[in-house]
Amino acid sequence: MAHAHHHHGGPGHHHHHGAGSNIKVAFFLNLTFTLLEIFGGLWINSIAILSDALHDLGDSLSLGLAWYFENVAKRGRNQKYTFGYKRFSLLGAVINSVVLLVGSFFILSEAIPRIFNPEEVNAPGMVGFAVLGIIVNGAAVLRLKKGDSLNERVVRLHLMEDVLGWVAVLVGGIILYFFDVPWIDPLLSVLITVYVLYNVVRNLRDTMHILLQAAPDNIRPEEVIGRLQQISEVSSVHDLHVWTLDGTYNVLTMHAVTDTSLPARQEEELKKKIRAAMADMNVQHVTIELEKPGEECTHEESL
Template identity: 60%
Template sequence: MGHKHDHSHHHSGGNVKVAFFLNLSFTIIEIIGGLYTNSLAILSDALHDLGDSLSLGLSWYFQRLSKKGRTKAFSYGYKRFSLLGAIINSVVLLVGSIFILTKAIPELFNPGETDAQGMLYLAILGIVVNGAAVFKLRKGESLNEKVVSLHLLEDVLGWVAVLIGSIIMMYTDAPFIDPLLSVLISLFVLHNVFKNLRKSMLVILQGIPREVSIGDIREKLKNIPAVMDIHDCHIWSMDGQYNILTLHLRLDNDYKLSEQAKLKEKVRNHLIDESINHVTIEFEGKDENCELEEC
């Protein structure tokens, strides 16, 4: 079966690399700026960005590793390794967000003084830098890249919130806005972290990809005259993008090998629009007894 190629995927490693260096450089500026302005929101976001920098570095490494071909140890190659980056990213943000909440919630009731004007300048810089990183990753197709891109988009939204908060603080006496922003940013990040972990775990646990329907596959294959029965179907994804299907087909006759080859090609053609990248087919005779009858 013809495999689907995503040409933007070839540039994804470079995109992650650029985003990594952008994020790491800005994290250093952010830590200095957060200490200077005495802003918990900025220091919290610095921790978030530090986690993102680690995540981006891991993503870059795992994405390069995932392009390696099959070996004696890994017969499917290293595609699934890119998932490790997505899971580590999520765990880093989970731990970081909980840490931020433990610091920000007490500050709500006893907020310290912050330099609102300094926060404003850092927020503008944060929007520009993180926006550039999101722009570099916007065409990423791997689950890993989508997770990283989402993290960076969250940073942009966080900086927009800091920008608005700093403007309010410049003109009103409302120091509680700084820790409040920290809490809101952390809760938003946690919400998305759980969503991403659920997606990653679905792949790790070999769940059926959301874009694939066993019912549709069965209906399409039943339209092939030679096929009497379809069973023992297994569908899973290597990395959230590359999907694999194995199935047994009971045929209505004893076909020659050359005829079976044509049937296999027909099966693959029927599945060309079903988001399946790799198909393994086992044919059975009409009177053959298969122990694996369920699909």
């Protein structure tokens, strides 16, 4: 039986040196502003600002963990972590999700009773903070706009959401300034928090799929088998497993039965063809076991 192991460098996985520094700047900008927001929200007595502080805290955590784990992921594999440290970024996602879930339920428990028993809010302070929020988050978005790494794109989307959240707080502050409707503030808070929860649950679900080694959404095992069976030397494929380490780096193991017994040189050529076909399907790490016709497979499992 012949085994082949694909190299570890996948397309689209070159590390951008600027990515870390851009994320670092956005992280410190966000964290400083989050702390300012918490004090401001308590001073202005605005639960909507505190909700946005929670949203920003989540983004600060995402930025900080992305920055840290981007460095960890570069360590490469060793005797203990034979696949390397790529999956450590998922740890960051889980920590972030748990913090946001706890924070969201705390904010909701404060905000919902306030809709029915509204408290006085400092409307000019709310407007001032919202303008500051739009400026700070806008600056972070512009800082990351030059970057094209996956991390930067994800973080940029988060910060764009923050800008929209602050636009909502700004509108709420203006309404409160002209009209005596103090329930607007807790209502805004509930809407922002529900939106945060929706994203947390979605991200957590995606993270769990990866941790439980589900096939990546963009790679369907039946399509992989179909693509492999188009290769003339391959008569059938079995014991195929495909999973992703971190949502971007995909791994595949498989047994391929050849239609005739191939000499060593042709086996190598066939493995190259299989690897090229899998690279086109966004699989970065391929382990192939070739079997001759009629050879009994001890691992055979039907998919």
